[in-house]
Each structure stands twice: as C-alpha cells, then as structure tokens.
Amino acid sequence: MKKHFMLALLASTISCAQETPKVKQVKKMTPKTDLKGIKVVNALDPICQMKTAEYLKDTAVFKGKTYGFCSDYCKKEFKKNHAKYAQNK
Numbered sequence: 001m002k003k004h005f006m007l008a009l010l011a012s013t014i015s016c017a018q019e020t021p022k023v024k025q026v027k028k029m030t031p032k033t034d035l036k037g038i039k040v041v042n043a044l045d046p047i048c049q050m051k052t053a054e055y056l057k058d059t060a061v062f063k064g065k066t067y068g069f070c071s072d073y074c075k076k077e078f079k080k081n082h083a084k085y086a087q088n089k
C-alpha cells in the first residue's frame with residue numbers, strides 16, 4: 001500500500017520536473033497605450049503634476065487643445081473643473 005503511494009508520488013514528481021521548452025518569443029513589445037507620440041499642451045498633468053510626456057495615459061481635447069493626463073481619473077477631474085485647470089498656465 002505504502003509502496004504504491006510512493007511510486008505514484010515519484011511518478012508525479014518526475015512529470016512535474018519535465019522541463020518546458022524555453023522558447024523566447026522575439027516579439028516587439030507594443031506599448032499598451034499609443035499616446036507617446038501625441039503632443040499635448042500641458043507638460044504637467046494639471047491634477048497631479050506628473051509629467052505628461054512620461055506618464056501620458058489619457059487625453060482630453062478642450063477648446064481645440066489636447067491636454068494629457070496620467071490617468072482616466074485625472075482626465076475626469078479636469079473635465080469637472082477644466083475652467084480652473086485650463087487657465088492655469
């Protein structure tokens with residue numbers, strides 16, 4: 001009885017230890033957001049003051065100008081208060 005158990009354990013250990021072939025995919029990583037090339041009028045996120053050039057995740061067009069934001073949250077904050085933030089230049 002015990003022997004059988006040990007055998008089964010050994011068998012499962014062996015199958016687990018099988019090396020999976022390491023095939024590295026040489027794929028070019030495409031950025032999640034394709035906003036890096038977009039020019040925005042604000043160098044800093046007006047909500048949190050993060051650099052839009054580095055942390056650009058979302059944009060909003062206000063009065064013909066494209067504003068950049070680090071997140072959807074900041075964009076929403078801007079839209080709620082754009083009068084306050086947009087004139088802050």
Ligand SMILES: [Zn+2]
Nearest residue numbers: 045048070074
């Ligand atoms: Zn932000």
